[in-house]
Amino acid sequence: MTSLFDTAFPLIQAPMAGVQDWRLAAAVCEAGGLGSVPAGMLNAQGLEEQLTQLSAATSKPWNVNFFCHTSPAxxxxxxxxxxxxxxxxxxxxxxxxxxxxxxxSRQPFDEDSAAVLERFRPAVVSFHYGLPDPALLARVKATGARVLSSATTVEEAIWLAENGTDGVIAQGLEAGGHRGHFLSDDLSLQQGTLSLLPQIADAISLPVIAAGGIATPAGVRAARALGASAVQVGTAYLLCPEATTKSVHRQWLQxxxxxxxxxxxxxxxxxxxxxxxxxxxxxxxxxxxxxxxxxxxxxxxxxxxxxxxxxxxxxxxxxxxxxxSACRDVSAVEVTRWLAEGWS
Structure with a gap:
């Protein structure tokens, strides 16, 4: 996974709309992980502003994340x-x-966002709630970006592998934020990370990134032992000064x-x-x-x-x-390097 993304550590900072911007992503990139910018609540102009700042702050690879939901009537x-x-x-x-x-308030990935990606050419583009339509996905792949998406069941992982992803994020039930399920709304099908991860790793031949409940080096080691090629971590970064987490949110986390x-x-x-x-x-x-x-x-x-x-x-x-409860009020660089100890 480190060679696939050209990062020092096989660790992705989870994109977290509402509690971060380019600053957290840049800090994680500079520390050796793959920083992520959440674009689910950004229009094309907002996305361009974020990526302009990020590309100026780091020369390391980074990820941009989009939603692929169907807008309701x-x-x-x-x-x-x-x-x-x-x-x-x-x-x-x-x-x-x-x-x-x-x-x-949230828009699915569209042609305007694809045009922004074509100008910035990120190393990785990830999706939540499946994948965009084939024409849009082809535009993403034409930029040279690696494509990831979240799976919450084995069936979703197989679907993603058959429809153009380069890797699958196994999102366990423990994960914070929105569930990435897209084939079924039945929550009884959702599993914890430690049971979902090895099943997905056995079912597909692509790299599998473990996500959900991983907030310490011990969690990283457990994910690796169960077949993860990398881990995706979000909650552990919420108290970092580079995050935009609001004061009330920070107080509750502590x-x-x-x-x-x-x-x-x-x-x-x-x-x-x-x-x-x-x-x-x-x-x-x-x-x-x-x-x-x-x-x-x-x-x-x-x-x-x-x-x-x-x-x-x-x-x-x-x-x-x-x-x-494992959140620490330290820099994103320190969190990234601490988590990386679980992979060494």
């Missing part, structure tokens, strides 16, 4: 029902319902609350793992009223801002994996 009635369900919290935190945005995470659709409409808070507890982690991804996030935005302004994390998507 407008659902004004469903979104209003969601606002109604959130109203008690709007009242409590004096949030402004007139500030609720319209339309999807408390006992970091031990309790759950999959929830409250904040986006799609299952994602974060620290359990009052909004999740009140509505239930997987409420039926939540609109389709990513429309559920529209009503959350003003509520989150109002609550965080009062020092509360009760209405925020505090994404974190199940080993969030």
């Amino acid at each position: 407008p659902d004004p009635e469903g979104e209003q029902r969601w606002v109604d369900a959130l109203q008690p919290f709007y009242d409590e935190f004096a949030a402004d319902t007139s500030a609720i945005a319209n339309g999807p 408390s006992d609350r970091a031990r309790h995470t759950a999959l929830t659709t409250v904040f986006s409409g799609r299952p994602a793992r974060g620290m359990m808070n009052r909004l999740m507890d009140t509505l239930g982690p997987l409420p039926e009223a939540a609109p389709a991804f990513p429309l559920a996030g529209n009503a959350i935005g003003p509520l989150r801002a109002a609550a965080e302004a009062q020092g509360s994390g009760d209405c925020s998507p505090l994404w974190a994996g199940q080993f969030a």
